[in-house]
Amino acid sequence: MKYLILVTVALVGFISAASFSVPTRSVSSLRAKLIRENKYQDFLAQQQSARTLQLNSGSQPFLDYFDDFYLGNITLGTPAQTVTIVLDTGSSNLWVIDAACNSEACNGDPKSGFPKHKFNTTASSTFVTESRKFSISYGSGSCSGHLGKDTITMGGLTISNQEFGVAETLASVFAEQPVDGILGLGWPALAEDKVIPPMQNLLPQLDSPLFTVWLDRKIHGSDGGNGGLITYGATDTINCDSDISYVPLTSKTYWEFALDGFSVGSYSETKTAKVISDTGTSWIGAPHAVISAVVKATGAKFDWSTELYTVDCSTMQTQPDLVFTIGGKPYNVKSVEYILDLGLSKNKCALTFFGMTYMGFGPSWILGDTFIRQYCNVYDIGNARIGFSQAKHSF
Numbered sequence: 308m309k310y311l312i313l314v315t316v317a318l319v320g321f322i323s324a325a326s327f328s329v330p331t332r333s334v335s336s337l338r339a340k341l342i343r344e345n346k347y348q349d350f351l352a353q354q355q356s357a358r359t360l361q362l363n364s365g366s367q368p369f370l371d372y373f374d375d376f377y378l379g380n381i382t383l384g385t386p387a388q389t390v391t392i393v394l395d396t397g398s399s400n401l402w403v404i405d406a407a408c409n410s411e412a413c414n415g416d417p418k419s420g421f422p423k424h425k426f427n428t429t430a431s432s433t434f435v436t437e438s439r440k441f442s443i444s445y446g447s448g449s450c451s452g453h454l455g456k457d458t459i460t461m462g463g464l465t466i467s468n469q470e471f472g473v474a475e476t477l478a479s480v481f482a483e484q485p486v487d488g489i490l491g492l493g494w495p496a497l498a499e500d501k502v503i504p505p506m507q508n509l510l511p512q513l514d515s516p517l518f519t520v521w522l523d524r525k526i527h528g529s530d531g532g533n534g535g536l537i538t539y540g541a542t543d544t545i546n547c548d549s550d551i552s553y554v555p556l557t558s559k560t561y562w563e564f565a566l567d568g569f570s571v572g573s574y575s576e577t578k579t580a581k582v583i584s585d586t587g588t589s590w591i592g593a594p595h596a597v598i599s600a601v602v603k604a605t606g607a608k609f610d611w612s613t614e615l616y617t618v619d620c621s622t623m624q625t626q627p628d629l630v631f632t633i634g635g636k637p638y639n640v641k642s643v644e645y646i647l648d649l650g651l652s653k654n655k656c657a658l659t660f661f662g663m664t665y666m667g668f669g670p671s672w673i674l675g676d677t678f679i680r681q682y683c684n685v686y687d688i689g690n691a692r693i694g695f696s697q698a699k700h701s702f
């Protein structure tokens with residue numbers, strides 16, 4: 308995809324260069340006039356920047372850790388420093404780790420095998436620091452520090468003056484994860500400190516005001532290999548079925564919409580619930596009654612040592628489908644998607660569910676990577692809607 312875009316830009320450049328060399332009267336006289344007035348260089352520079360402002364799209368691979376974490380590389384600063392971050396539709400802030408922070412969470416637990424790539428603000432000539440503090444908490448832990456601005460690139464696209472958090476304090480949970488930061492792809496209303504999310508700043512450059520997520524699967528022990536693609540500004544016609552069904556969002560905070568029903572085995576629920584699509588959540592968060600139903604339908608047992616519901620791995624392909632009803636259509640998630648081989652002992656595989664207690668507000672379900680592996684998600688900002696289509700996998 309990235310290669311394709313380079314070709315497009317080059318082609319546009321070529322065409323305008325060609326039209327320049329055509330000696331039509333108006334062009335040559337304009338050129339002569341500009342040269343006479345010593346404005347020709349400025350004119351060329353202007354043309355150049357008009358060309359780089361061409362509408363565009365870009366994409367980048369997801370790095371797949373055990374089908375459980377899907378990360379991406381972005382760069383910050385001048386010269387560019389690469390960090391590996393969560394591309395998270397369940398939050399709306401970008402933050403990275405300050406090179407000056409030397410806690411174990413900031414450096415990574417040496418035993419985890421995931422050394423952190425921290426951001427050195429003083430090594431970037433384009434970094435502008437701010438006195439404003441920032442702090443954010445997630446389901447898994449929190450981080451805090453100060454804000455700053457710099458150039459960032461994602462999927463080959465560049466954003467100047469992106470505001471983001473430089474974390475000086477990090478929850479210890481991050482020490483064990485292959486994560487150098489988080490890039491929130493949620494709506495501005497969800498952003499802490501009213502920081503404009505990168506995706507919003509990217510919109511003016513894009514062909515279409517949307518992005519598409521395809522998550523691949525490895526099934527057995529992937530450790531950072533390519534495992535999917537995120538496409539900014541276009542749908543993904545290579546990895547996703549072209550038949551996309553959209554539903555309107557019920558809130559422009561998370562990517563929230565209505566789940567009309569759910570069934571598994573003999574269990575069926577037809578009451579509408581609020582659900583969010585969250586690439587930053589590995590599994591499916593569901594009401595406790597649903598967890599019980601899935602446990603019953605699959606014959607899963609609670610494993611006290613890991614605190615997970617597990618089934619024998621040999622049943623991974625043969626358990627009943629989960630069926631989600633969204634916008635009146637059924638979406639089946641096969642057991643090969645919702646049962647995960649985490650390398651547990653005794654040939655046990657995990658049900659990728661966790662229980663959620665509805666608090667009277669917010670979503671009562673979270674459709675994380677388990678769901679998104681089966682269905683590409685099109686996050687359509689321009690039309691405030693979300694689309695789903697079957698994801699393609701090589702096996």
Ligand SMILES: *[C@@H]1O[C@H](CO)[C@@H](O)[C@H](O)[C@H]1NC(C)=O
Pocket residue numbers: 368370380389390391424
């Ligand atoms: C992602 O960035 C890390 C850290 O700089 C690097 O080791 C890795 O090779 C990069 N992966 C890809 C696919 O670019």
Ligand SMILES: *[C@@H]1O[C@H](CO)[C@@H](O)[C@H](O)[C@H]1NC(C)=O
Pocket residue numbers: 406407427428429430
């Ligand atoms: C950050 O970069 C500066 C300038 O290149 C360098 O002097 C400093 O040692 C770096 N700091 C860290 C913590 O790596």
